Amino acid sequence: MKHLPKHIRPRWRYLAVEIDAPIDASFDRGDFQRELWYSAGNLLGDPGSADADLTVYMFSLTDGRGEAIVRTRRGETGPARAAIACVHAIDDTPVGVRVRGISGTVRACEERYLGRATGAIYENEVAFGGDRRHADCRSDELAIHLPTATVCATQLDIE
Known part of the structure; x- marks a missing residue:
């Protein structure tokens, strides 16, 4: 099967997300993905959620501090930011999420917005x-x- 020509391929944007949770929080990428889909579905509806196509590309959580990269379609970053802001709990654990920045590539997203030390x-x-x-x-x-x-x-x- 041949690849699509470059002008037909979907264009993506990558959102760097900061996650603050209690120190003893224990949830994983799948739990965060599920809450993200629920919040997008509730806020944007099924058509809007499908247009945004939110996918957790990278996730890490240590001592209540976490980082994630969420992939969305180009042109849908506004609705994606709103859906991410609606996530307030993961598995009944209260969390705070914040979008640090948006980038066109995963590498630029990691270099510019992620990788801060969690602190002792x-x-x-x-x-x-x-x-x-x-x-x-x-x-x-x-x-x-x-x-x-x-x-x-x-x-x-x-x-």
């Missing part, structure tokens, strides 16, 4: 809610452990 995590005691609480600290971000939940905060929030 250390444990500390912090004053929160009038008590001293155990917290996992990463640069200026904190995950404060309460008896019933975990609260995420920055150094400015607890000062």
Whole structure:
């Protein structure tokens, strides 16, 4: 079977996506892909979701920090960004997602927007809610452990 001529082949754009999750989060590429398809279907409908054709091309998650490359059709980057922004939980784990940038090739996307160090995590005691609480600290971000939940905060929030 012959390849399509260059002028007929689909054109792609690659979105670099940053994922913030709790430190103990454990989901994989398939889980992220499924939530992305659901959010695209709910926001854009079936025709819009098919036009965007969102595919998770690369995914990594370590200590609650993750990166992904999402492929979409050229001309559909606006709807793709909106669908990615609608992802708020993966397997009932709350997450924050943000598009760092858009590129025309995977290589340029990796070089320009991905590969930042996740930073070292250390444990500390912090004053929160009038008590001293155990917290996992990463640069200026904190995950404060309460008896019933975990609260995420920055150094400015607890000062």
